[in-house]
Amino acid sequence: MKLLIMGPPGVGKGTQAQGIAAHYGVPAISTGDMFRANVREQTPLGLEVARIMAEGSYVPDEVTDAIVADRLAQPDTASGWLLDGYPRTVGQVAALDRLLAASGGAIDAVISLTGDVDHLVGRLLNRAAIEGRADDNEATIRRRMEVYADATDPLLAIYRDRGLLREVDGLGGIDEVSARIVAALAPALPA
Numbered sequence: 001m002k003l004l005i006m007g008p009p010g011v012g013k014g015t016q017a018q019g020i021a022a023h024y025g026v027p028a029i030s031t032g033d034m035f036r037a038n039v040r041e042q043t044p045l046g047l048e049v050a051r052i053m054a055e056g057s058y059v060p061d062e063v064t065d066a067i068v069a070d071r072l073a074q075p076d077t078a079s080g081w082l083l084d085g086y087p088r089t090v091g092q093v094a095a096l097d098r099l100l101a102a103s104g105g106a107i108d109a110v111i112s113l114t115g116d117v118d119h120l121v122g123r124l125l126n127r128a129a130i131e132g133r134a135d136d137n138e139a140t141i142r143r144r145m146e147v148y149a150d151a152t153d154p155l156l157a158i159y160r161d162r163g164l165l166r167e168v169d170g171l172g173g174i175d176e177v178s179a180r181i182v183a184a185l186a187p188a189l190p191a
């Protein structure tokens with residue numbers, strides 16, 4: 001089972017990815033988490049991407065495509081995966097298509113979590129204040145929203161054209177949103 005989950009910053013994508021992946025018994029693979037771990041451990045990759053992430057921009061495709069290809073070659077992905085935060089650009093869609101073509105696999109469905117931008121900005125500011133995350137100021141958060149809309153909206157169109165897109169309202173309680181996702185996936189997958 002191969003799933004993608006997309007959604008603007010603050011919509012609860014990471015939380016839902018964990019729950020949905022556990023539900024279907026596949027690993028949730030988050031490029032953001034992989035990059036953050038590298039930044040924390042100050043690896044060469046981490047040093048390369050730290051500034052890009054802090055300003056809310058995207059890590060270059062070739063760097064991102066390489067870490068995903070590497071991760072999808074690990075044995076725990078044999079029964080499938082849920083990719084959280086990848087692909088995020090048209091170039092990454094093409095890279096993932098090539099990877100899947102090489103392994104004979106195909107994406108089963110693409111979950112798009114939706115939410116009102118102003119509501120999401122408020123939610124992220126609140127979280128930044130609680131967690132003392134100085135990098136999450138309003139300018140950075142708005143920039144991440146813009147980057148998301150500019151780069152990722154075309155991806156939604158691509159997957160909609162392929163008949164894979166499942167749009168789900170991301171606002172609400174965690175369990176409520178999870179149930180919506182499972183229901184939206186039901187036509188493509190066994191519950």
Ligand code: AMP
Pocket residue numbers: 009031032033035052053056057058059060064084085086087088089092144
């Ligand atoms: P996320 O936790 O998914 O919001 O990702 C946090 C940050 O990691 C993003 O703002 C980007 O700087 C970087 N990042 C994560 N996934 C990607 C991707 N697929 N392409 C480029 N940059 C990414």
